[in-house]
Amino acid sequence: MTTAIRGEILTYLEAIGADDGSDAMIAAMEAVGTTFSIKEYTSTGVHEKYLIFAKGGVDFLLHDGIVDTVFFHLRDSEKYAAYAHPDALVEGVRFGTSRDEVIDKLGIPRQNKKHYLLYPAGDAFVNIRFRDERVLRVNAQRQDYAAQAESEQAESVSAAEPKPITGEISQLIDAAGSAYGDAVMLDLVDLLGPRLDSHDIDAEDGGGKLLVFDSGGVDLQYRDDALLAALIHVREGDRRPYPRRDALVDGLAFPATREDVHAALGAPNDSRSDLDLYSENGRHVMFNYDDDSLSTISIVHVPHDT
Structure with missing residues (x-):
C-alpha cells in the first residue's frame, strides 16, 4: 500500500x-x-x-x-x-x-x-x-x-507491421545506445567522415556531448556516455545533407515526401502532423517533415527502464 x-x-x-x-x-x-x-x-x-x-x-x-x-x-x-x-x-x-x-x-x-x-x-x-x-x-x-509507453506499444502491435529500415541508416540505428568511445564509434567516424566538431552540452539541457559531422550531414548526441540520438540532414538547406542519400534508406529516393516514406517503409507506428515514427527494440526512427517534404531523420535510443 x-x-x-x-x-x-x-x-x-x-x-x-x-x-x-x-x-x-x-x-x-x-x-x-x-x-x-x-x-x-x-x-x-x-x-x-x-x-x-x-x-x-x-x-x-x-x-x-x-x-x-x-x-x-x-x-x-x-x-x-x-x-x-x-x-x-x-x-x-x-x-x-x-x-x-x-x-x-x-x-x-x-x-x-x-x-x-x-x-x-x-x-x-x-x-x-x-x-x-x-x-x-x-x-x-x-x-x-x-x-x-507500454499502452502505445500495445496499440502499435495491433497496427500493420512496418517494414524493416535497411540501408546505410541501419549502421546508425544499430549504434544507438552504444558507449562513447566504443569500437562502433570508430565505425561511425568511418561512415560519416573524420571531420567533426565536439561540443559539451550544458547540464541544464541534459548534459553530455554533441558530435557534429558537417560534411556527413549528421549530428550525434551522447548522454551518460551512451549514444542517445542521431540527427540526419537529408535536404539541401542550412546544413549539408547526408552525402550518399540514395544509399541511406533502401527503397527511398531523395528528395522525398511523406507519401514516399510510407510507400518505402509501410505504415508507421505513430504519425503526427510533422513526423512519422517507426520503432523497434528500444530505438525510435522519426521522419521529420516540413510541409510533407522530408527534412531530417532522427534516431533516438530509449532504454527499457526510462
Missing part, C-alpha cells in the same frame, strides 16, 4: 498541469525563493519552456504552456545549488536514502524501475531518481510515462 506523499513538494504538485502564469504556478515559483532564467525550444511540434532556478536547485518544464515537470536538485553541483530544504521536500526521502528505505517509508510504488520509483500524488506523480540504489534527485511530473 502506498503512503500519502507529504512535504514541501505538495506546493509544487499543485502546479503540475496548471497553465503558465496561473496562481498555482506562481505560488510554486515563489516557494523556490530565488531568481530564474528562461530557455525555450520547439521540438517535434512541442514548445518547451524551462524556468531555471539555478540558485534554488529547481527547474520548471512547461509543454505548450502547461506545467509538465518540476525537477529538484538535492545537492550542490557546478551548475546548481541544492534545494533550500532538501530533507523537507518529501517526508522520509533525502539525498542518499536507499531504495529499500524509500519503499519502507512510502510503500509500494506504481512503477519500480532500475533508475526510479514512481508514486501517485493526486493528479500528478512523484518520481524519485536513483544512482547506485541511492536517492539522487526528485521530480514532480504530470504523467506516468512508462505506462503511457
Whole structure:
C-alpha cells in the first residue's frame, strides 16, 4: 500500500498541469525563493519552456504552456545549488536514502524501475531518481510515462507491421545506445567522415556531448556516455545533407515526401502532423517533415527502464 506523499513538494504538485502564469504556478515559483532564467525550444511540434532556478536547485518544464515537470536538485553541483530544504521536500526521502528505505517509508510504488520509483500524488506523480540504489534527485511530473509507453506499444502491435529500415541508416540505428568511445564509434567516424566538431552540452539541457559531422550531414548526441540520438540532414538547406542519400534508406529516393516514406517503409507506428515514427527494440526512427517534404531523420535510443 502506498503512503500519502507529504512535504514541501505538495506546493509544487499543485502546479503540475496548471497553465503558465496561473496562481498555482506562481505560488510554486515563489516557494523556490530565488531568481530564474528562461530557455525555450520547439521540438517535434512541442514548445518547451524551462524556468531555471539555478540558485534554488529547481527547474520548471512547461509543454505548450502547461506545467509538465518540476525537477529538484538535492545537492550542490557546478551548475546548481541544492534545494533550500532538501530533507523537507518529501517526508522520509533525502539525498542518499536507499531504495529499500524509500519503499519502507512510502510503500509500494506504481512503477519500480532500475533508475526510479514512481508514486501517485493526486493528479500528478512523484518520481524519485536513483544512482547506485541511492536517492539522487526528485521530480514532480504530470504523467506516468512508462505506462503511457507500454499502452502505445500495445496499440502499435495491433497496427500493420512496418517494414524493416535497411540501408546505410541501419549502421546508425544499430549504434544507438552504444558507449562513447566504443569500437562502433570508430565505425561511425568511418561512415560519416573524420571531420567533426565536439561540443559539451550544458547540464541544464541534459548534459553530455554533441558530435557534429558537417560534411556527413549528421549530428550525434551522447548522454551518460551512451549514444542517445542521431540527427540526419537529408535536404539541401542550412546544413549539408547526408552525402550518399540514395544509399541511406533502401527503397527511398531523395528528395522525398511523406507519401514516399510510407510507400518505402509501410505504415508507421505513430504519425503526427510533422513526423512519422517507426520503432523497434528500444530505438525510435522519426521522419521529420516540413510541409510533407522530408527534412531530417532522427534516431533516438530509449532504454527499457526510462
